[in-house]
Amino acid sequence: MKNVILSLMWLVISQAAAFAQFEMPAETPTIHIHRTGQKILIDGELNDAVWQEQERAGTFWQYFPMDSSSAKGQTELRMTYDDQFLYVGIRCETTGDEFVVSSLKRDYSFSAADNITLVFDTYSDQNNAFVFGMNPYGVQREALIANGGRIRNDFVSSWDNKWYGEAVKHPGYWTAEFAIPFKTLRFKEGSTEWRFNCYRNDTQHNEWSTWHPIPRNFLTMDLGFMGRIVWDEPLRKPGANISVIPYVNVGMARDFEDPTEQRPDWNLGIGGDAKVALSSALNLDLTVNPDFSQVEVDQQVTNLDRFEVFFPERRQFFLENADLFGSFGQTRNNPFFSRRIGIAVDTSTGLNVLNPIYYGARLSGKLHERLRVGLLNMQSAPLEQSGLPSFNYTVAALQQQVYSRSNLSFIFVNKSAVNKDDYQGDFSAFNRVAGLEYRLATPDNRWKGKFYYHRAFTPDKQDHQFAQGGQIEYQRRRYRLEWAHNVVGNGFDAEVGFVPRRDYILMSPEFQLFFFPKSGIFNQHSINVDTRFFLQIGKDGNTIIPEYGLSERQTEISWEFQFKNNTRGTINLQEDDLTLLADFDPTRLQEDGVVLPAGSDYHFFSLNGEYTSDQRKKIFYTLEPNIGQFYNGFIAGMGGSLNFRYQPYGAIALNYSYNYVELDAPFRPASIWLVGPRIDLTFSKKVFLTTFIQYNNQLDNLNINARFQWRFQPVSDFFLVYTDNYLTDPRQPFGVRNRSLVAKVTYWLNL
Known part of the structure; x- marks a missing residue:
């Protein structure tokens, strides 16, 4: 790896003059x-x-x-x-x-x-x-x-x-x-x-x-x-600004894996949202019995990592001014993740279950030109079968602009159980997080970064209930320098956040060089070197690294390029050196408890890439090959997409990912498939039909989601959504897991 880095540095120096101004x-x-x-x-x-x-x-x-x-x-x-x-x-x-x-x-x-x-x-x-x-x-x-x-x-x-x-x-x-x-x-x-x-x-x-x-x-x-x-004259307040968006839906659903459900469960839903402009800069959003059945399903991913995968928020109510609540912390440490609202963990199975929301309110906007405010309150329904009470979620955020583009921010997140004594499930009476952040951005765009400290408050009062971090980046036309670190204590339990990993210190220096050739086939390209060091703090009771020790190191060298014909790609060489702190099955397909044992050490190299063809063409594609060592074995795969555009009436796409993983015995070789054909038909600018099929053998699931949408007025829609999930296990192929059909009408009414 050292020789590779030195060779790349020589390549960088030898071409450093090739820039347009x-x-x-x-x-x-x-x-x-x-x-x-x-x-x-x-x-x-x-x-x-x-x-x-x-x-x-x-x-x-x-x-x-x-x-x-x-x-x-x-x-x-x-x-x-x-x-x-x-x-x-x-x-x-x-x-x-x-x-x-x-x-x-x-x-x-x-x-x-x-x-x-x-x-x-x-x-x-x-x-x-x-x-x-x-x-x-x-x-x-x-x-x-x-x-x-x-x-x-x-x-x-x-x-x-x-x-x-x-x-x-x-x-x-x-x-x-x-x-x-x-x-x-x-x-x-x-x-x-x-x-x-x-x-x-x-x-x-x-x-x-x-x-x-x-x-x-x-x-x-x-x-x-x-x-x-x-x-030409100062802007006036636009007058009364109140919008009501009621909805009504009717649907049926059946869980075929529940033997007590012998027939579909029909339901009628009524609710809606309201938007009230308290001023031209401050808005109050209200929702009663919100329904998100029309929200597009997530595009699934193959997970070969040890930690939870992040999926972005898609529900409309949570989106406006979402950065005010959700941009705290870093990718690996976010104290508030709105997708936690409406989802609960069944204490008897450990699985996520949908948790209906009774109502919600959000006040967001500017109190004056340099001060933003956000207040969010949501009330969920109890889940009797799972032993979970109703939960109240409250989030408060303030953002004060300082200097020209920087800001100082504060957040407080509270999740509290209502009537907790009436339920026997394993849940916390409350979970709270408070945090302070400074986000830096200079007028010339050369410096940007953030520094933060977050603290959790829980009934059990654990040690190390904090998360602290920072990131600073300096960018010029020819290069970019970055330093990032974060420290997440074992007691930093943010139930309404996204914190997939705790009890560690991360340090990550990064360096990138940009090239803009005046001639040749390349429009631009860059070389990036990123190194990540994970140190275990040792407060989680783990005896493998009981106190402050290096648990993982990653080095990533990337070459990103873009051709003048609008195609682009990346080639990435990665080195991993790690100690497993818990048993782990990278394939998630092994039986009989076959895992890589906690305490085992691994050092491996891998090579992956991505190439995207010209998207102006009627047929375009993405290729994502990967090959290399993988823990104590080998991995090779191909992913990407194939797209056909029938302009302007729609498109057909095939998203795919295949990985072949072979590890030392007793692991069985594993073929990991994720295939997702998608058909988008647009009959007009108001009528759409989307069908998305996803086969995922890691989840033992085949999902079919078809969504018909008719926008009969601006921001007013009729939806018809059909969802089916099937087992893919060869012993019970295409056994129905659950099925639903929902018809929904929304109407935007200005008062």
Whole structure:
């Protein structure tokens, strides 16, 4: 490994001069917006007289393939507004009319389609923004950006809200009109200026472009690079803003593995949400008897690791201002994970079970331009059969902006049992976590990081009930340096958080070099070296490493590359050196208690990669091969996806993962399969059908999920959802485990 690192360092030094130069504009791009009293017909054409009177903003800059010149396909922006709406008119120049879109379904992927995206930092805090986008077929998307848009997880595409738009295709260009209600946005009353940027994917030029230029080593959604909107007069409060979203559903379900259930259980559900704008910057969300049956199922993953897998939140109620509650800590240590609400652990089986929610309320937004506040309270139902009482969840969060982009944050999480004496299950009467964090981000985007301390409070008052950590990153165009560490005590029991591992110290230095060749087949590439050291603290009663000892070391060397033809890939060499602290079956398929024993040591190397073809093509694919040593044996596999797009009416995808694992006796060789065909049909911009099948032999399960959606009004839907789960064990192939069918109607009503 040492020789490999030295060789890569020589490669880095020998090519360090191959860079194109990026220059920031001398003046910040600015568009002045003027009020209109004229009515605008939102049809995608820019032929209303009002558009001819507005200031035009242009001169877009390339982001891909280069970031040092103006865009080949230019874009022109115009804006105006009235008491109710912000209007945006856009003209996108290109070379023809062979536009690429993934389908007619809302919330498409930016990178796979012609489209334009608007980003509004309404508080000019460089931390949060609203996103609205459209493609040449008039298909819409909206999202939220949190934490400055510094990493991809800061982009929340599941957010849904009401706005209007249309687009029209023309030979050599396309036009679009946006009408965004001020009630959909959050902003300070009396504002005279917002920060704004716009980015576009032009597939015919194979070009990404932005209004305010952005260096290629940052993301297009990074809020550190934005222009300005200057209003002709201070913004007024948009008036009463109360929305009610009731729902009614009817469904049937049957658990075939429960011998007491001889027929389907039919149920009728009524409930809904309400949104009340207490001010233009502060919102109250209420929910009664919430139902999440229409939420898209998670895409399963093969788990060869020792710890729990993270799946993101998809439920609409928890998404707006989710970063205010959920961005504390780090990936391996998060004190609040909203998916814990509505899920409980059956104390008799140790398995997760659904826990219905009675009601919930969330207050979130800004008290003033530099102080955000969040209060969340949810009440779950008791689970009599599992011996669990009703639980109340309360979360309070504050975020004070300091300096230009940094902030100081506080969080308090409380889970408490209601009427606990009436239940005999094994549960805690309460579980609480308090935490303080400082998040750093400099105006020039060179420095960013965070430092935090969290403390848990439980009835048993364990030792080491804390988690502490930090991360600091310095980035220039040619390189990036990062240091991260965290310490998680054995007593840090955050029941409403995501803490898959405790009683350890992690230290992780990382170094990355970027290359932007002026010629050749590569658009850009980088070399990354990341090392992780895990030290066991020794307070968990484990006798293998009783006190402060190195339990695990990982070294990862990656080469990431992107070609000028829009394909990209990664090659990754990894070394693992570890001591198992508990018995472990990496395959999760062995019988008769066959495991790798606690206390055993392993040192192994593996090689994996990823290659993604040009997503502009009707057929595109991803390949993810892996091969190498694995504990005391061998692993080889292939994963990825194969995609076919029938534009614009849908797509067929096959996601797959196969791993062959062979370990020393008494382990049996294991073939681990995960296959997931998916069919997305979009009959129009309002009618969709998605069928997702997932075969997973690690879980001994075949899941079928079909979801029909008819959006009959903006943000108002009819859903029909069918779900089936089957056993895949050869001794009982395709035995039905459970089955459900749900019909649901939601309607967004503005009061």
